[in-house]
Each structure stands twice: as structure tokens, then as C-alpha cells.
Amino acid sequence: DGGITQSPKYLFRKEGQNVTLSCEQNLNHDAMYWYRQDPGQGLRLIYYSQIVNDFQKGDIAEGYSVSREKKESFPLTVTSAQKNPTAFYLCASSMGPRGRDNEQFFGPGTRLTVL
Amino acid sequence: KQEVTQIPAALSVPEGENLVLNCSFTDSAIYNLQWFRQDPGKGLTSLLLIQSSQREQTSGRLNASLDKSSGRSTLYIAASQPGDSATYLCASRGADSWGKLQFGAGTQVVVTP
Numbered sequence: 001d002g003g004i005t006q007s008p009k010y011l012f013r014k015e016g017q018n019v020t021l022s023c024e025q026n027l028n029h030d031a032m033y034w035y036r037q038d039p040g041q042g043l044r045l046i047y048y049s050q051i052v053n054d055f056q057k058g059d060i061a062e063g064y065s066v067s068r069e070k071k072e073s074f075p076l077t078v079t080s081a082q083k084n085p086t087a088f089y090l091c092a093s094s095m096g097p098r099g100r101d102n103e104q105f106f107g108p109g110t111r112l113t114v115l
Numbered sequence: 116k117q118e119v120t121q122i123p124a125a126l127s128v129p130e131g132e133n134l135v136l137n138c139s140f141t142d143s144a145i146y147n148l149q150w151f152r153q154d155p156g157k158g159l160t161s162l163l164l165i166q167s168s169q170r171e172q173t174s175g176r177l178n179a180s181l182d183k184s185s186g187r188s189t190l191y192i193a194a195s196q197p198g199d200s201a202t203y204l205c206a207s208r209g210a211d212s213w214g215k216l217q218f219g220a221g222t223q224v225v226v227t228p
Contacts, residue, residue: 006158035218042119042204042218043159058215090158102208103149104216106159 003027004107006091011112013078013085021076021110023091032074033092033104036060043090049074050096078112086114117142117209121219129227134192136222138205143183145207149216150179150190153202162203163190195226 004025013019023032031050035043045058049068063082068074074093078085091107118141128134138148147166151159163179165172165188171180176193192199202223206216 004158040124040220042220043206043216044218045215048215088156092159102147103161103164105161106151108158109156111156 004091004093004105006089006107006110008110009108011110013112013114015114016080018077018079019112021078021089021091021112023074023076023107025072025074025091025093025107027093027105028071029093029105030071030096031094031102032068033094034058034064034066034074034076035090035092037088037090037109046076046089085112087112117145117207117217119205119207119217119219121203121205121222123222124220125223125225127225127227128195130195130197132195132226134190134195134199134224134226136190136192136203136205136224138188138190138219140186140188140207140217142207142209143186144210145183146210148179148181148188148205148207150177150188151204151206153204153221155202159204195224197226197228200224200226 007022033048034046037043044060047066049055065077089110092104094102094104120139149164150162153159163172165181178191181188202221204221206218
């Protein structure tokens with residue numbers, strides 16, 4: 001089955017810890033994205049990557065870091081510098097950043113809670 | 116900066132009624148607009164994507180229209196069923212080359228049997 005997987009489904013973090021959220025896709029998509037969703041709000045873009053070994057900051061990148069060493073993988077690290085990390089994190093991918101009918105597909109999400 | 120608004124935030128209808136969900140955006144220079152469904156605690160499922168050159172897009176009981184000049188898109192769901200209960204989000208893709216989506220906060224729909 002082609003799709004996007006995220007792990008873990010639930011993650012708990014203590015104050016001062018860094019944690020890494022996994023995102024893997026087997027859709028052969030070039031572009032990948034990380035979004036954050038808070039209750040009652042729309043999704044906000046954290047980071048995106050158009051191609052391997054390249055990524056750009058989104059609207060709320062402070063306190064987060066990413067890497068894109070492989071086409072199918074785009075892990076997100078939530079660092080201790082992120083002051084309010086409790087949220088639902090969603091990974092997405094698309095065939096590419098260009099193209100007028102570029103459609104984004106989403107993974108099942110990871111819920112991060114700070115203890 | 117593009118702002119996307121969905122009103123109302125919540126909606127309840129009896130089974131069988133048609134659903135009308137609204138999405139408005141402030142910048143008409145969009146490439147496309149995408150509608151998603153989200154079930155509680157789950158990821159987003161893409162429903163329809165309308166290109167900026169299109170007026171509407173249809174899939175089964177779903178129909179989405181786009182009016183760029185007025186900055187509006189509407190999602191119609193015909194003959195609603197309890198299984199349609201979910202949150203529906205719209206997102207516009209701007210003219211940026213890399214395809215950033217700007218999301219509305221969503222409309223939570225409950226279809227009662």
C-alpha cells in the first residue's frame with residue numbers, strides 16, 4: 001500500500017528534552033511538509049522540503065529542526081527551545097512543489113504532550 | 116498575507132439534508148484550493164482539489180465550487196449520512212512556487228440519524 005506513515009502515534013516529552021517524530025512515505029513524492037495543529041485552529045506550516053538535502057522554514061520554525069537525507073524520510077525534531085510543543089503534528093507529501101494541480105497527502109499524525 | 120476563514124465553526128444537520136460548507140479567502144491570486152476531511156484524532160483525507168482555472172469539481176456526493184473574484188469556495192455534500200460527521204477543512208495554495216497551503220480552522224459537522 002502506498003502512503004505516509006508517522007510514528008509514534010502518541011509521544012510524551014519531559015521539560016528540556018528533545019524528541020524526534022518520524023515521517024516516511026512510499027509514494028515517490030519529491031516534496032514533504034510538517035504542520036502543527038492546535039485545537040480550534042487551522043494547520044500551520046513548520047518546515048518543508050522540495051528535494052533531498054534541501055529544506056526551508058515555514059511560518060513557525062522556531063524550536064524545531066528537520067533533515068532530509070533520503071527521499072522517503074523527513075524526520076522532525078522538537079527541541080527544548082520550543083516553549084509550547086503540545087500539539088498534533090501532521091506530515092504531508094506531494095509529487096513536487098511545482099505544478100498547478102499539486103495535491104498534498106497527509107499521514108495519520110503524532111500527538112505530542114509535554115509532561 | 117492570505118487568510119482563510121470557515122464559517123460556521125460547527126454545524127448539525129439531520130440525516131438526508133444537504134450540507135453546505137463555506138470557505139473564504141482574502142487573496143484571489145491562488146493556484147488551487149483543496150478540501151479535506153478530518154476525523155477525530157486522525158490525519159487529513161483529501162476530498163477535492165479545484166484548480167484556479169476551474170469553477171467546480173465533483174466526486175460522488177461531493178461538489179466543490181470556486182469563485183476567485185469573490186474569494187469564496189463552497190463544498191456541497193448531498194444527502195448527508197451519519198458517516199459524514201467529521202471536521203472539514205479548506206486550504207488555498209498561493210502563487211508561491213513551492214506550493215504552501217494556507218488552512219482555515221475547519222467546520223465541525225454532525226449528522227444526526
